Amino acid sequence: MTTATTPPAVPDDEARRRPAAGTALLSAVGGQNLSLIGALAAVLTVFGLLNDHYLSLTNMQVIAEAATITGLLAVVQTVVIICGGLDISVGSQAGVASVVSAMAFTSTGSNAFAGMAAAVAVGLLVGVLNGAVIVYGRVNPTIATLAGLAAYKGLAQLLSDGRAQGYVLNDAVFVFLGRGRIAGLPVMVWILVAVALAVHVLLTRTDIGRNIYAVGGNDTAARLAGIDINKYLVSVYALIGAVAAVAGILLTARTGSGQPTSGSEGLELKAITAAALGGCALKGGKGTVGGTLLAVALLGALENGLTGQGINSFWQNVAQGALLVVAVVVQQRRTGERAVGLPA
Amino acid sequence: MSRARRATPHSRPPAGRPDPGAGARVEGLTKRFGAVQALSDVTLDLPGGRVTALMGENGAGKSTLLKILTGDHRPTGGRVLLDGRPVDLRSPADARAAGIRIIPQEPEIVPHVPVAENVYVGSLPRRAGRRLDRAELRRRIVADLDRLGFADVLEPDLLGSQLTAAQRQLVEIMRALTGGSAARVIAFDEPTSSLSEHEVDALFALIGRLREQGVAVVYVSHRMQEIFRLADRIAVLRDGALVGVRDAGTTTEHELVRLMVGRDLSTVFVRRPVVTDRVVLDVRGLTTDRVRGIDLRVHAGEVVGLAGLIGAGRSELALALAGDLPVRSGSVTLDGKPLPSGRPGAVIRAGLGLAPEERKAQALFLHRTVRDNISVAVLERLRRFRFVRRAAERDLAQEYTDRLRVRTPSVEHEVRKLSGGNQQKVVLARWLARRPKVLILDEPTRGIDVGAKAEIYRIVADLAEQGVALLVISSELPELLGLADRIVVLQNGRTTGELSRAEATEEAVLALAMAEDISTSDPGASS
Numbered sequence: 079m080t081t082a083t084t085p086p087a088v089p090d091d092e093a094r095r096r097p098a099a100g101t102a103l104l105s106a107v108g109g110q111n112l113s114l115i116g117a118l119a120a121v122l123t124v125f126g127l128l129n130d131h132y133l134s135l136t137n138m139q140v141i142a143e144a145a146t147i148t149g150l151l152a153v154v155q156t157v158v159i160i161c162g163g164l165d166i167s168v169g170s171q172a173g174v175a176s177v178v179s180a181m182a183f184t185s186t187g188s189n190a191f192a193g194m195a196a197a198v199a200v201g202l203l204v205g206v207l208n209g210a211v212i213v214y215g216r217v218n219p220t221i222a223t224l225a226g227l228a229a230y231k232g233l234a235q236l237l238s239d240g241r242a243q244g245y246v247l248n249d250a251v252f253v254f255l256g257r258g259r260i261a262g263l264p265v266m267v268w269i270l271v272a273v274a275l276a277v278h279v280l281l282t283r284t285d286i287g288r289n290i291y292a293v294g295g296n297d298t299a300a301r302l303a304g305i306d307i308n309k310y311l312v313s314v315y316a317l318i319g320a321v322a323a324v325a326g327i328l329l330t331a332r333t334g335s336g337q338p339t340s341g342s343e344g345l346e347l348k349a350i351t352a353a354a355l356g357g358c359a360l361k362g363g364k365g366t367v368g369g370t371l372l373a374v375a376l377l378g379a380l381e382n383g384l385t386g387q388g389i390n391s392f393w394q395n396v397a398q399g400a401l402l403v404v405a406v407v408v409q410q411r412r413t414g415e416r417a418v419g420l421p422a
Numbered sequence: 423m424s425r426a427r428r429a430t431p432h433s434r435p436p437a438g439r440p441d442p443g444a445g446a447r448v449e450g451l452t453k454r455f456g457a458v459q460a461l462s463d464v465t466l467d468l469p470g471g472r473v474t475a476l477m478g479e480n481g482a483g484k485s486t487l488l489k490i491l492t493g494d495h496r497p498t499g500g501r502v503l504l505d506g507r508p509v510d511l512r513s514p515a516d517a518r519a520a521g522i523r524i525i526p527q528e529p530e531i532v533p534h535v536p537v538a539e540n541v542y543v544g545s546l547p548r549r550a551g552r553r554l555d556r557a558e559l560r561r562r563i564v565a566d567l568d569r570l571g572f573a574d575v576l577e578p579d580l581l582g583s584q585l586t587a588a589q590r591q592l593v594e595i596m597r598a599l600t601g602g603s604a605a606r607v608i609a610f611d612e613p614t615s616s617l618s619e620h621e622v623d624a625l626f627a628l629i630g631r632l633r634e635q636g637v638a639v640v641y642v643s644h645r646m647q648e649i650f651r652l653a654d655r656i657a658v659l660r661d662g663a664l665v666g667v668r669d670a671g672t673t674t675e676h677e678l679v680r681l682m683v684g685r686d687l688s689t690v691f692v693r694r695p696v697v698t699d700r701v702v703l704d705v706r707g708l709t710t711d712r713v714r715g716i717d718l719r720v721h722a723g724e725v726v727g728l729a730g731l732i733g734a735g736r737s738e739l740a741l742a743l744a745g746d747l748p749v750r751s752g753s754v755t756l757d758g759k760p761l762p763s764g765r766p767g768a769v770i771r772a773g774l775g776l777a778p779e780e781r782k783a784q785a786l787f788l789h790r791t792v793r794d795n796i797s798v799a800v801l802e803r804l805r806r807f808r809f810v811r812r813a814a815e816r817d818l819a820q821e822y823t824d825r826l827r828v829r830t831p832s833v834e835h836e837v838r839k840l841s842g843g844n845q846q847k848v849v850l851a852r853w854l855a856r857r858p859k860v861l862i863l864d865e866p867t868r869g870i871d872v873g874a875k876a877e878i879y880r881i882v883a884d885l886a887e888q889g890v891a892l893l894v895i896s897s898e899l900p901e902l903l904g905l906a907d908r909i910v911v912l913q914n915g916r917t918t919g920e921l922s923r924a925e926a927t928e929e930a931v932l933a934l935a936m937a938e939d940i941s942t943s944d945p946g947a948s949s
Contacts, residue, residue: 285805285808292790298783306767
């Protein structure tokens with residue numbers, strides 16, 4: 079080449095220097111996560127002082143067990159939010175799966191694996207349906223899954239005639255899932271740990287995860303970089319369906335029968351609150367499994383503590399709604415977006 | 423260059439020129455964002471009754487300086503003085519109260535309400551109750567239009583959506599000049615980028631009047647001709663530091679460029695042709711919703727320029743080739759094999775890349791790192807099973823940021839924190855890493871500074887020498903004439919002609935771009 083240009087100035091070393099060690103540590107853990115850890119420590123301290131029993135190993139296990147189903151749904155909610163979507167039908171999906179798992183179990187002559195397989199298959203189907211309605215029907219994710227919230231709840235009630243279905247605690251597999259322990263920890267918690275770890279690795283270490291962040295961060299740029307964004311969106315909703323089915327199966331195992339609504343209603347609120355509190359940007363492109371899990375732990379510890387203090391669950395609902403709004407307000411203030419009209 | 427210093431007779435300084443000692447001054451202004459020193463120890467007078475132009479490459483610190491003046495950023499060190507007294511600018515409201523205004527690059531206009539309500543939005547006159555006082559509104563807008571000399575260019579009843587780009591800017595200017603305290607300092611941030619020549623004249627006349635009124639005008643622009651036409655003084659920033667203030671009457675374009683880039687730079691770009699006769703991209707009769715019957719061939723090592731007015735269909739053609747817009751008819755082959763259509767991923771795998779027109783909206787993941795932004799299109803080469811090999815990824819990002827001289831603290835830096843030129847280099851790095859056979863660059867140097875432009879020309883030349891077939895879309899004709907071996911001109915969705923390097927002049931290209939109805943033949947028949 080023959081330009082009349084002399085080589086440009088070498089970039090100054092000052093600008094290339096890596097950030098200091100303290101900054102590096104902060105960025106590794108993340109400011110958001112540090113505040114969550116602080117909040118969790120504060121909650122544990124306050125309730126620990128109020129109630130001797132609160133910090134006992136037994137109560138910690140109770141908290142962990144109670145948070146497992148929320149945790150599963152929050153982890154997959156994180157994925158769909160990173161991808162730029164939202165799923166408010168997760169609770170209803172878990173309800174359908176719970177009913178299906180118990181009914182399939184009963185009708186196959188107490189075959190636990192048939193029950194679980196049927197639940198996961200239905201979950202996948204429901205998830206793909208959600209994704210297809212959103213991507214190909216061009217329905218806004220909030221509206222599409224709001225419809226799903228109602229429709230899947232109705233479906234669960236229709237299938238079960240509105241009653242708890244079957245009895246599964248005569249089966250060793252379900253008993254193991256609901257009551258078993260490995261190395262002192264409930265099996266349910268191990269399942270959450272396994273799913274969370276798998277999703278974390280998926281998001282951070284694989285090209286699939288990178289592409290999920292890309293789709294949520296800028297879908298046009300993702301498309302022009304060659305990412306098949308429709309495939310990603312539908313797959314992410316399918317993943318939600320499958321994991322919601324696992325949550326439904328655990329619900330069955332824990333309560334002993336298939337529950338159309340009890341135990342799964344309102345889980346969408348908890349899952350979305352945890353994801354938002356854990357640092358997911360609701361516009362997509364940002365969020366971590368670690369942050370969400372910390373938020374799940376915080377919410378679980380708070381709920382258990384409040385219940386232990388005899389605080390009315392109606393107040394807990396108010397608190398949870400307030401917490402979701404506060405989490406999003408804090409997040410939006412950080413983006414520096416101007417307060418003009420409807421948020422982007 | 424010839425020096426038409428004053429825009430119009432309007433702007434000649436009157437006899438009673440205000441005291442030039444009045445105005446604003448920044449002293450030792452410093453701003454750091456994390457590890458990045460955006461502004462270091464800048465001391466600069468912005469005297470009243472003078473137009474001070476602010477020049478510098480993207481990332482030189484112009485925007486940071488403006489944002490400190492308008493209260494959007496707080497300085498890390500130093501202070502701002504107004505008429506010799508320090509002012510504390512904690513927020514945009516403080517700056518406004520102190521009389522400092524900025525005319526943003528992109529005016530914000532409410533589309534469904536008339537000019538008058540757009541101008542006074544937020545402080546509309548009201549009668550008892552909360553009813554709008556239409557009579558008072560009318561009186562005010564007529565009086566203000568008259569006072570500012572906009573009466574014949576801005577009709578108060580026009581709706582926001584009916585305004586031209588220039589009129590929208592006038593609305594912003596009226597907002598700055600009416601209501602609240604009198605404006606003492608007005609900054610224009612690249613105001614002419616969307617204006618026609620006629621509108622530029624009107625804007626310059628207004629700036630001339632502001633100068634007469636003793637306002638300190640700050641004018642940020644990349645355009646030399648405008649700066650020499652308008653400015654009294656020219657302040658040049660480089661890497662956050664003030665490298666010189668020159669009197670517009672005595673400096674030269676050459677000197678300013680040298681100050682900005684810190685080196686001599688020829689404004690003429692000369693590229694050695696390396697065209698081969700191997701056709702890589704062969705487009706025949708391509709028809710989409712926006713373009714009709716496009717025939718186009720690009721050879722290995724060739725740079726084909728795509729010229730045309732805005733709206734001629736150049737970007738749509740690029741997007742259709744990239745698989746992002748549907749193709750109705752016609753054929754496209756790459757290396758003799760049919761190019762898939764409708765799926766960008768398949769097109770990329772076939773060896774065609776597109777760096778689209780809108781960097782931020784169409785190409786970048788602003789909140790992700792430089793590394794992520796570069797590797798996104800090559801992850802399938804960097805993975806083992808489905809796991810990204812992170813060391814290889816980092817090395818790749820490092821290699822290309824070094825090669826393209828991307829100025830970033832590290833490859834782990836978020837891309838939104840880089841300047842426009844460096845962001846564009848990140849987009850190019852993404853495609854270079856992909857090693858495409860055909861690369862389409864849509865407005866590759868839009869909104870970036872001279873230094874970065876020269877570097878991007880060098881990258882294009884390097885790619886051509888490596889045998890890549892390049893299709894470059896640009897609205898800057900000198901750039902296209904310097905880069906392209908051949909220029910294809912589009913008008914209203916059709917090709918209206920093709921010019922070899924020898925034939926191509928600005929006049930010849932423009933004649934084809936604006937030719938009236940040159941072809942009445944059916945779609946697909948023109949060439």
